[in-house]
C-alpha cells in the first residue's frame with residue numbers, strides 16, 4: 001500500500017493519497033491517460049488545489065497518467081503506445097507505457113479499490129448509430145450495469161440540463177483497457193467518464209469535477225457527516 005501523501009511513479013507522475021479519519025472503501029481517480037483529453041486533468045488539479053479529502057476510507061488521485069502525452073496534447077507520447085491499450089502491462093518491456101501499466105496494475109492489486117474512475121474526452125458526440133462515439137457517456141464494461149452508473153447519470157443530468165449536455169450510460173468493453181483489466185483483476189466498479197470536446201473547456205472541466213464528486217459521494221468515500 002502507498003503511504004498517505006504524494007508518491008511518484010516517475011518524477012512527473014504523481015499519486016496523491018489521502019486517508020480519511022473513518023474507515024471505508026478506497027477510490028482511485030485518474031485522468032490524462034490520453035494526453036489530448038485535458039478536462040479531467042484540470043478537474044483533478046482543481047479538486048486537489050481546493051483540498052479535496054475523503055471522509056471515509058482512502059482516496060487516490062492521479063491527475064496526469066501519461067505526462068509526456070499530456071505535454072504534447074496528443075493521445076500518446078510522441079512515438080509512443082496508447083497507454084490505455086497496454087494493460088496489464090509488463091515490468092520488463094522496453095516501452096515505458098507497458099512498464100507503467102504494470103506499475104498501475106500492481107498498485108490496484110495492492111490497494112484493492114472499490115471504485116476506479118478514468119476521465120476521458122471524446123471528439124464524437126454520442127450517437128447510438130455510430131460506434132464508437134462517447135461524448136457524453138459513462139462507459140462500463142460488465143454486462144450488468146453497476147447501479148452507481150444510473151444514479152450518477154441522474155444526478156449529472158439534473159445539473160446539466162441542456163439537452164446536448166445530458167449523459168447516457170454506454171456498455172463498451174475493451175479487453176486491454178485499464179478499466180476492463182482492473183475490473184477483471186480486483187472486481188471493483190470501473191468507469192470511464194467521457195465528456196464531449198465540442199463544449200467549452202471550462203464547461204467540460206465543470207462536468208468532470210461534478211462527476212468525480214458525485215461518484216465519491218455515492219461510493220461513500222466522501223460522505224457528509226450525519227446530523
Ligand SMILES: [Zn+2]
Pocket residue numbers: 033034037119120121
Ligand atoms: Zn481517452
